Amino acid sequence: MRRPSNEIVISAVLPVYNEAGVLLNIFRRVRLAIKATGARQEIIFVNDGSSDGSEAILDQLAADNPQVRVLHLSRNFGHQAAVQAGLAHAQGDLVLLMDSDMQDAPEALGRFLLQWQAGYDVVYAIRSHRQEPLWKRCLFAGFHRTLAAIANTPIAVDAGNFSLIDARVVREIVRLGERDRYFPGLRCWVGFKQKGIEIRRLARYDGRPRVSLGGLWRLAKTAIFSFSTFPLAVFSLIGYLALAVFSMLSGYSLYCRLFTELAVPGWTSHVLIGSFFGAVNALGISMLGEYVARIYDQVRGRPVYLVDRGVNLQSGAESTATIVSAAIEEDITHEQLLTDSAELLQLIEETAQMSEQNEPSDVNGY
Ligand code: UDP
Ligand code: MG
DSSP: OOOOGGGOEEEEEEEESSOGGGHHHHHHHHHHHHHHHTOEEEEEEEEOSOOSSHHHHHHHHHHHOTTEEEEEOSSOOOHHHHHHHHHHHOOSSEEEEOOSSSSSOGGGHHHHHHHHHTTOSEEEEEEESOOSOHHHHHHHHHHHHHHHHHOSSOOOTTEEEEEEEEHHHHHHHHHOOOSSOOHHHHHHHTOSSEEEEEEEOOOOSSSOOSSOHHHHHHHHHHHHHHHOOHHHHHHHHHHHHHHHHHHHHHHHHHHHHHHOSOOOTTHHHHHHHHHHHHHHHHHHHHHHHHHHHHHHHHHHTOOSOOOSOOSSOOOTTOOHHHHHHHHHHSOOOHHHHHHHHHHHHHHHHHHHHHHHHTOGGGTTTO
């Protein structure tokens, strides 16, 4: 059961890079949006090395409003780093992560919160009605679909950072030690109960994105290399194809050499050597790649699993034998077993009815 919103604290986290023109406005909107839910609030601005006066405005906001916290980074570290810094400092029960450039409407918080109350741990926005130029929209759409198709774990399509995340999930994301971070991917990777809802992506207030095209390109590469080993699989595919070509060529050139007059002197050995070493090279690279991928995995040190919750877990090092013998010794009568299963059946029926109403395909359905 979730607590009512008047008993919780919501932390809004907003990365800021040269957004002086909009800070007061976005602060007011976020404050009102959280107030409307009845929750207590904390608004964390992460100043990612701004040089346009954002620093002074944020300091003033913090001086005037006790719920405002500001983290000034020592220089510009980039959007993803700023997000990580903000999340690491959030102390609320829920974190509303959003951009500070008016593209994410804080008024969507109410819809997010409803889903959290319904049991979801992560509610993220699926961006609809994007306002960027057509070529950029096509690139974004292509990137998201490619990533979803080749990623090793399911990754939500058309989702950015804008989301409401339960604090325990935030803690897990912050703990992931990798340096190259693609937040929407990490948020999917940690699991728990997730739901995407369509939210209109608004236009940037000044039309000048702070993340450059180069930055977007690097982020796309981070996303692909952090969540997919497909580029390596391509190399092993090339290796096997080269092997097949070598086999066919060697058969044909040997046939020409031994049974016909077609072979030019030296041709057979050239073809055999060339195609053989081509195949060996590609296969060798793909095998090296397998080791590199495993080393990367090991160095990155993502946990092998995360626990959502446990039931009847024994604390300490109680052995399986003790648990089993305790279960055997427990005096469970036949009637008790029957009533237990009747309760279980009723629970299963109720859950089925609930999930019919709740469109279950969206639970971790990405
Ligand atoms: N941002 C940041 N550091 C940067 C670039 C951007 O903290 O180096 C912030 C920026 O102020 C905004 C958010 O990250 O709040 C998203 O930036 P932008 O709007 O440029 O990205 P886009 O919406 O185009 O993906
Ligand atoms: Mg933006």
